[in-house]
Amino acid sequence: MKFGIVRFPGSCDDIDALLACQRFADAELLWHGDRSLAGADAIVIPGGFSYGDYLRVGAIARFSPVMEAVSDFARAGGPVLGICNGFQVLCEAGLVPGALLPNSALRFLCRQVELVVEAPDTAFTDACAPGETLSIPVKHTTGCYYAPQRMLDELEASGQVVFRYAPGQNPNGSLRDIAGVASADRNVVGLMPHPEHAVDPLTGSTDGGRLFASAIAYVAGNAPVAVH
Amino acid sequence: MAGPVGELGADLRARALELGLTGDEYDDIVVRLDREPNPLELAVFSLMWSEHCGYKHSRKLLRSLPTEGPHVVMGPGENAGAVAVGDGLAVAFKVESHNHPSAVEPFQGAATGVGGILRDIFAVGARPIAILDSLRFGELDSQRSRYLLEHAVAGIGHYGNSIGVATVGGEIYFEAPYEENCLVNAMCLGIAPLERLTTSAAAGAGNHVVLFGAATGRDGIGGASVLASAELTADGASKRPTVQIGDPFEEKKLLECSLDLLDRGLLASLQDLGAAGLSSAASEMASKGEVGLDIDVGRVPLRETGMEPYEIMISESQERMLCVVAPERLDEVIALCADWEIRATAIGVVTDSHRLRVLAGDELLGDLPVEALVDDCPAYDLAPERPSTPIYPAPRRQLPDAGDPQQTLLALLASSNVASKRWAFEQYDSIVGSRTVRRQAASAAWADAAVLSLRPDGASGAIAVSIDGNGRRVACDPYLGTIEAVLECARNLACVGAEPLGLTNCLNFGNPEKPHIAWQLSRSVDGLAHACTALAIPVVGGNVSLYNEGGEGPIYPTPVVGMVGYLPDPGGAAAIAFGAAGDQIALVGPFVADLAGSQLEKLRGELADRLPPIDLEEQQRALRTVRAAVRAGGLSSAHDVSDGGLACAIAESCIAGNIGVRIELVAAGGVDSALFGEGPGGVVVSGHAEAIATLRREAPVAVTALGEVGGDALELAAGDATLSVSVDDLSRAYEHGVSDHL
Numbered sequence: 001m002k003f004g005i006v007r008f009p010g011s012c013d014d015i016d017a018l019l020a021c022q023r024f025a026d027a028e029l030l031w032h033g034d035r036s037l038a039g040a041d042a043i044v045i046p047g048g049f050s051y052g053d054y055l056r057v058g059a060i061a062r063f064s065p066v067m068e069a070v071s072d073f074a075r076a077g078g079p080v081l082g083i084c085n086g087f088q089v090l091c092e093a094g095l096v097p098g099a100l101l102p103n104s105a106l107r108f109l110c111r112q113v114e115l116v117v118e119a120p121d122t123a124f125t126d127a128c129a130p131g132e133t134l135s136i137p138v139k140h141t142t143g144c145y146y147a148p149q150r151m152l153d154e155l156e157a158s159g160q161v162v163f164r165y166a167p168g169q170n171p172n173g174s175l176r177d178i179a180g181v182a183s184a185d186r187n188v189v190g191l192m193p194h195p196e197h198a199v200d201p202l203t204g205s206t207d208g209g210r211l212f213a214s215a216i217a218y219v220a221g222n223a224p225v226a227v228h
Numbered sequence: 229m230a231g232p233v234g235e236l237g238a239d240l241r242a243r244a245l246e247l248g249l250t251g252d253e254y255d256d257i258v259v260r261l262d263r264e265p266n267p268l269e270l271a272v273f274s275l276m277w278s279e280h281c282g283y284k285h286s287r288k289l290l291r292s293l294p295t296e297g298p299h300v301v302m303g304p305g306e307n308a309g310a311v312a313v314g315d316g317l318a319v320a321f322k323v324e325s326h327n328h329p330s331a332v333e334p335f336q337g338a339a340t341g342v343g344g345i346l347r348d349i350f351a352v353g354a355r356p357i358a359i360l361d362s363l364r365f366g367e368l369d370s371q372r373s374r375y376l377l378e379h380a381v382a383g384i385g386h387y388g389n390s391i392g393v394a395t396v397g398g399e400i401y402f403e404a405p406y407e408e409n410c411l412v413n414a415m416c417l418g419i420a421p422l423e424r425l426t427t428s429a430a431a432g433a434g435n436h437v438v439l440f441g442a443a444t445g446r447d448g449i450g451g452a453s454v455l456a457s458a459e460l461t462a463d464g465a466s467k468r469p470t471v472q473i474g475d476p477f478e479e480k481k482l483l484e485c486s487l488d489l490l491d492r493g494l495l496a497s498l499q500d501l502g503a504a505g506l507s508s509a510a511s512e513m514a515s516k517g518e519v520g521l522d523i524d525v526g527r528v529p530l531r532e533t534g535m536e537p538y539e540i541m542i543s544e545s546q547e548r549m550l551c552v553v554a555p556e557r558l559d560e561v562i563a564l565c566a567d568w569e570i571r572a573t574a575i576g577v578v579t580d581s582h583r584l585r586v587l588a589g590d591e592l593l594g595d596l597p598v599e600a601l602v603d604d605c606p607a608y609d610l611a612p613e614r615p616s617t618p619i620y621p622a623p624r625r626q627l628p629d630a631g632d633p634q635q636t637l638l639a640l641l642a643s644s645n646v647a648s649k650r651w652a653f654e655q656y657d658s659i660v661g662s663r664t665v666r667r668q669a670a671s672a673a674w675a676d677a678a679v680l681s682l683r684p685d686g687a688s689g690a691i692a693v694s695i696d697g698n699g700r701r702v703a704c705d706p707y708l709g710t711i712e713a714v715l716e717c718a719r720n721l722a723c724v725g726a727e728p729l730g731l732t733n734c735l736n737f738g739n740p741e742k743p744h745i746a747w748q749l750s751r752s753v754d755g756l757a758h759a760c761t762a763l764a765i766p767v768v769g770g771n772v773s774l775y776n777e778g779g780e781g782p783i784y785p786t787p788v789v790g791m792v793g794y795l796p797d798p799g800g801a802a803a804i805a806f807g808a809a810g811d812q813i814a815l816v817g818p819f820v821a822d823l824a825g826s827q828l829e830k831l832r833g834e835l836a837d838r839l840p841p842i843d844l845e846e847q848q849r850a851l852r853t854v855r856a857a858v859r860a861g862g863l864s865s866a867h868d869v870s871d872g873g874l875a876c877a878i879a880e881s882c883i884a885g886n887i888g889v890r891i892e893l894v895a896a897g898g899v900d901s902a903l904f905g906e907g908p909g910g911v912v913v914s915g916h917a918e919a920i921a922t923l924r925r926e927a928p929v930a931v932t933a934l935g936e937v938g939g940d941a942l943e944l945a946a947g948d949a950t951l952s953v954s955v956d957d958l959s960r961a962y963e964h965g966v967s968d969h970l
Contacts, residue, residue, distance in 0.1 A: 009569060010477050012392025016662045019684065047660075049390050052477030108385050108655045112672075139389070139657045197659050202681060202799055204659075204673065 001216050003027040004040025006070065006086075008061050012048035013083065013196060020196035024212045032064045042079040042123070042215045043070055045086030047139075047194060057100065057142045058088035067093055077222070079123035079215050080188045084140050087180070087190030096181050096190045097155060098147035103140070104173030110139035112204065114166035115179050115193055119159045122186040126214035126221075134163075134207035136193040138171050138179075143192040145174035145181070152176060158184065163191050187218075240264055247274035248458060253606060260600040268538040268586060269594045273601065275504035275542055276511055279774055282605035285740035286772040289610070289750055292757040297766035299729045305516070307351040307428055307500060309768020310420070311729040313794050315687035318425055320354035321417035323362070323695065323734045323790040325773035329471045330383075330412035334376045338383035338412045339474040343546055345416040346393065347500035350483050351549065353426040353490045354418030357661050358680055359388045360695045361398035361414050362734070362788040366407030367624070368644045368969040373402065376410045377652075378970065383474075384414070385655040390476035391483070395656035396678035397668045397693070402644040403700055403830075405620055408778020413734045413771075415695050415790040419685055424490050428499040429516035430552045433580040435496055437510070437521055438558070440565050440572035441482045441548040443531035448472035448505070448544025459739055459777040478547040485568035486549060494557050494564070501548040507541045509550045510576075511584055515602035520581035526588040527575045537593050541586060552578060612750045613743035618837065619782065620703060625833025633899055634951045636828065637875050638961045640904060645827055646872040647965025665690060665798040666724055672803070674884045676720035676868055677793075679801045690798035692726030694791055698871070699736075699784030701906075704825040705839040706748045710755030710787045712839070715847055715908045716870060717791035718763060722851045723866040723911060724801035725858035726793030731760060733770040733789050738782025740774050748785040749774075756787060762844040763851070765791065800861055802913075805885035807864035809938035812920040813878070813889060816857070816931050817850035818843065819869055819910025821897065826906040827872050840907050847909050850929045854911045857927075862919025864937075869910035875903040875951075877912050878934075879942055883959045888939035895947030902946050 003021035007014045007029045014029060021027035021044060030038060032050075037043065050061035061067060067089070074080045074095050082090035090096045103109060115136055117128040128134075147155065152175060155161050163180035170177045172192070180191025195208030244254040247270065257265055257273050265273060275281055283290070295303045301318050302310035308322040326341025342359060349356045361384055366373035377400070388395045393416070430437070448471065489495050497517065501509045506523065514521045525540040535543075553561050558574060565572035579585075584601060586594035627639055640646050649668070658667050663684060666675035677694040696716040702709030718728055733756060738745040760767055776783040795801060806813075823829050824836035858866055865885070869877045874893070882889055895902035913923070914937055924931040935944075942958060944951040 009481055010390075012390075012480075012657075012660055015684070016660065019662055048392060049477060049480075052390075052475075054477070107382070108389055108657070110654055110657050110659065137659055139659065141389075194659075197662065200662065202665055202683075203662060 001025040001219055002040050004030045004037050004043050006030050006043065006045045006066055008032045008050035008064065010049045010052050011046050013046040013194065017044050017046040017196040020199045021212055023199055025216055030066055032066050035065045035069050037069050037073055041219045043073060045082040045089055047084030047086060050085055050089060058085060058092040061089045062093040071095060074188045077185065077187050079218055081124050081211065082190035083194055083196065084192055087192055088142065090188060090190040095188045096183050097151060098145055098181060100142050101144040101146050102142050103144055108141045109171050110137065111171055112137045113169045113171055113193060115163045116166055118164055119162045119182060122162055122182045122189050123218040124189040124211040124214045125162060126217045127210050128214065133166060134210060135205040136195055136198045136208050138193045140192055143172040145178040147175065155181060160184065162189055240270055244270055244274065248278055249274050253277060256606065260604055266594065268541065269596055271538040271542055272507045272594065272596060275507055276601045277605045281504050281508055283772055284606055285608050285610060285774060286735065287607040289753045292753060293767040294757065294761050295766055295768065297730065297764065300766050300768055301422065302352065302425060304769050307348040309730060309732060310352065310425055311768060311792065312422065313691065314689065316422050317682065317685055317687060318420050318422050319417055319691055319792055320349050320352045320420060321415065321732055321790065321792050322348050322769045323413055323415035323732045323788060324771040325734050325736060326412045326414065327409065327736065327773050327776055330380050331410050333471040334379035335383040336471050336473055338380040339387040340472045340546055341412050341414045342384055342387040343474045343476065343479055344502050345414045346391065346479065347502065349416045349418035350486050351428065351498050351500040353424040354420035355487060356393045356416050356418040357663060358678065358693060359393055359395040359414060359416050360693060360790065362695050362697060363400045364406040364411035364699065364786060365402050367402050367404055370407060373407060374970060380412055381652045381655055387474055387476045389657040391480045392660050394658050394660050394664055396658050396664055398695055400649050400652060401699065403784055404623060405781065405784050408780060409776045409783050411736050411786060413788045415732065417693060417792060426490055426498050428513050429497055430513040430519050430521060430578050431496050431517045432554065433519065433578050434555065435578040436553045436555060436558050436574045437523065437576035437578065438551050438553050438561060438572055439528060439548060439575045440570055442475065442478050442545055443529045443571065444540055444543050444545045445531040446535065446539060446543060449539060449542060459775045472544050472546050474546050481568050481570055482547055482549060485565055485570045489561060489564060494553065494561050496552040496554060498549060498551045501550060503544065505541065505543045511598055511601045513550065514584055514598045520579040520583045520598060521576055522579055522585045522587060523576040524587045524589065527573055529571055529573055537586065537588055610740060610746035610750055611743050612747035614747050615744040619744055620835060622833050622835055623830045627831040629832055633903055633949050634953055636904065637879065637951060637953065638957065639831065640827055640872045640876055641879055641958060641961040642965035643827060643831060644966055646876055648963050649966060650963065651967040651970060666801050666803060674805060675801060675803045676723040677726065679724050679798050681798045689794055689796045692721050692724045692793045692795055694720035695788060696720065697786055697788035699786035700830060701825040701839060702752060702787060703784040704836045706751035706785050707755040708839040708842060710752040711759040711842055712908045713787055713789045714756065714759035714763065716868065717789045718851050719868040719911060721791055721793040722854040723858065723868055724795060725855055726795040727855060728765045728791050728793045730768040731765050731789060731791045732768060733787060735772045736776055736783065736786040736788065737774050738777045745782055752785055752787050759844065763848055800859060802858045802863050802866035804867035804881050805865055806881045806887050806889065806914050806937045807885060809887065811864050811914045811937040812917045813912065813914045813934040813937060814920050814923065814931050815934055816854055816911045816913055816927065817909040817929055818846045820907050821873060821901050821905025822907050823901050823905050826904060828900065828904040842908060846929065850909050853927045853929050857913065857923055863913050863915040865914045867912050869912060873904040873906050874910065879958045881912060882942050882955050883962050886955060887937060888941040888943065888955055889935055889937050891935035891944040893946040899947050899949045
């Protein structure tokens with residue numbers, strides 16, 4: 001089992017994601033100009049400011065060569081996790097539904113929050129119980145989840161809302177307190193909180209490890225996916 | 229001794245004065261060159277001989293600081309100092325000011341302050357892992373202060389968050405003398421394998437000088453001389469073009485590229501471009517290497533058309549580095565930069581001429597002896613004179629003299645200098661890098677010093693770091709106040725179990741040409757030297773920021789001290805939160821509560837002209853005692869007594885732990901003094917009864933039992949006064965004191 005961590009110029013949490021994944025399995029960095037995923041079984045798109053994010057967040061990264069390979073991998077059922085900027089990139093690439101808007105306070109916010117697991121049947125929540133709460137930090141300026149009301153209803157009905165901020169803890173004005181969503185096939189998950197910063201008792205919570213452990217279980221329980 | 233002053237000479241002399249040089253300094257330049265400088269040469273001299281670059285009024289004083297110690301691997305003079313931390317690793321660190329740019333344009337001023345200090349750290353080959361900031365503004369009820377605060381904090385966050393370096397701590401004080409002239413001091417520390425530490429000394433005649441990073445524009449022209457080395461004036465807004473514009477994405481690439489170049493051993497030396505741009509970087513590299521440099525301004529990549537050669541030489545455009553490369557490695561350097569999407573251009577060569585020569589192709593535009601630019605920069609003796617009347621007006625009164633102690637406690641917790649700065653700290657990414665074990669304003673990890681794990685480097689220990697400086701107390705007594713700043717930093721480190729390895733400082737003062745400011749500065753440096761010598765903490769680098777005065781007068785004298793220490797077990801670092809009910813509480817150290825210089829005194833509209841005396845040997849014993857007790861592992865919490873006195877320190881530990889206490893104090897010197905008096909040397913600890921009993925029995929310093937943890941209120945008896953305040957009420961006052969203004 002090997003995680004591949006995508007690294008754009010401007011990625012900030014790439015090494016953090018690498019270190020977190022290496023607690024659970026093999027992991028290596030994938031450069032933005034590569035079209036190969038180096039045989040990775042699961043992909044993590046980490047946080048940061050890809051290409052500086054001087055355009056709309058994630059809007060440039062989605063056109064990078066590596067994202068072509070990630071998109072093919074995702075469409076073939078491969079597990080892909082987008083964290084923070086990675087979530088923004090997945091939204092821009094159309095791999096998960098919805099969009100991320102500036103925080104309601106229009107400021108960067110770094111804070112530990114409680115997340116409720118709403119969908120324990122995705123590639124990254126297999127090891128969680130429904131309704132379980134995870135303590136994981138958020139840190140972002142553009143994390144207010146938005147989708148049209150009808151789409152939100154559909155996402156709720158189809159179980160694609162994966163994580164919600166615990167009551168009273170929504171840090172950014174996200175509609176319906178949504179912190180993370182999945183693709184229709186549940187193999188692609190994007191979330192604003194940073195599970196890679198919740199894997200070490202020394203630096204806080206270890207709840208984020210549940211996402212990486214889930215991916216391992218998911219890969220073990222599935223036929224090998226087509227890798228490009 | 230002036231040279232022949234013809235018509236051109238007279239013009240040049242007038243121009244020199246405009247650029248901030250004195251008439252005598254101009255004459256001195258003519259002597260050193262043995263001719264009139266041309267306008268380009270004059271522009272370079274005006275910056276190299278500015279206070280900001282040349283330390284004209286502080287260089288002699290700074291010689292008294294101790295700079296050597298067993299852990300020092302790089303001392304003052306390089307881009308940053310560094311200390312060894314074991315396992316083949318070094319920590320490089322430095323603090324620098326960006327005060328005047330921030331007063332003129334707070335967002336970019338603060339952002340580029342962070343960008344500049346980050347470059348200093350990776351210029352010596354270290355990977356930046358943490359940023360701390362020391363900020364000073366006028367009182368929060370001033371609209372200008374709120375504007376400066378909001379934009380400076382946003383600027384710091386913008387740069388640090390975007391480049392992915394954790395901002396783990398700092399301090400913010402609000403005092404009227406900073407109303408016009410705010411202070412923005414940024415400290416950065418980085419980790420390097422010892423063998424990657426790099427000097428900026430140019431070497432090897434015939435080697436190439438390569439400029440890499442952003443293109444050069446007209447931003448920041450004259451920032452170091454016109455803006456940083458003169459008092460702020462009412463037309464500050466007109467100086468906005470002298471403030472640089474930051475691009476953290478470019479710097480992120482530049483950082484990764486620089487470390488990659490060093491890891492591959494491709495560079496002979498490396499230097500960042502900061503104040504005075506190419507002029508300063510080239511002169512410093514040549515001076516340290518005792519060589520000459522030829523720079524061809526025609527080869528410098530520009531972002532604007534029609535730039536004059538002198539503008540190219542002094543531009544302070546951000547995100548640029550200069551390196552020296554052997555000819556056979558040039559292609560590889562250019563190619564590696566291209567991989568990182570960084571522009572790199574060979575713009576000159578190292579010579580053995582000991583001259584900085586500026587060329588445009590074959591045309592010689594300037595020819596300056598390096599020694600004259602760097603070593604011959606004038607160093608002035610100060611003319612200190614103790615003022616006979618107060619320098620500062622009394623602070624505005626906010627509390628009556630006699631008040632109910634309970635109301636006083638809540639007022640102090642809500643006062644801007646004591647209240648939580650969570651509003652600011654939550655705007656900073658404090659966890660990127662996966663090292664942050666302890667930090668500020670986060671309940672579970674809230675500690676007096678930030679603690680950063682070395683595990684990502686394959687080592688088991690951790691680094692602790694704190695930044696401190698209370699200008700109002702230094703105004704009361706510049707000598708003792710500065711000693712207190714060093715002690716507070718050391719105490720914060722002791723509270724997490726860390727041993728100090730080295731210190732950096734930023735000396736923020738008014739105009740040193742005024743005798744009373746010269747007195748503050750010289751007394752302060754005496755205090756710094758005395759404290760560092762007594763505690764055996766070497767000064768490995770620093771920065772001086774003078775001329776911090778607005779229309780209303782000088783700022784409080786504000787020496788800011790940044791200290792780095794080592795602790796073997798990051799998991800054992802104490803936090804400030806009281807833990808379990810039943811834990812015993814004690815006060816460790818030679819703390820003598822005194823209202824002089826306290827926050828309460830300020831709220832009562834007074835400013836003392838004294839501070840209590842300090843016994844540094846006893847302070848050192850207390851620091852060792854606290855450090856040993858924390859490392860022994862028996863304590864649940866440790867928190868130093870600082871702003872707001874003992875009662876505020878206890879209240880903060882209650883707030884952090886969300887648990888109450890029962891406390892009994894002897895109030896020999898009066899209730900207000902016992903509860904809210906301040907002074908160095910006190911740490912409030914809590915732990916199992918047995919651990920506290922052992923500490924009381926064995927400590928070589930005073931350990932006073934204070935009470936017990938438990939309940940949901942702070943219950944306190946002192947003399948004939950009793951207080952009972954719920955932890956919720958304490959939290960409310962503390963959390964809303966600053967944020968409600970914004």
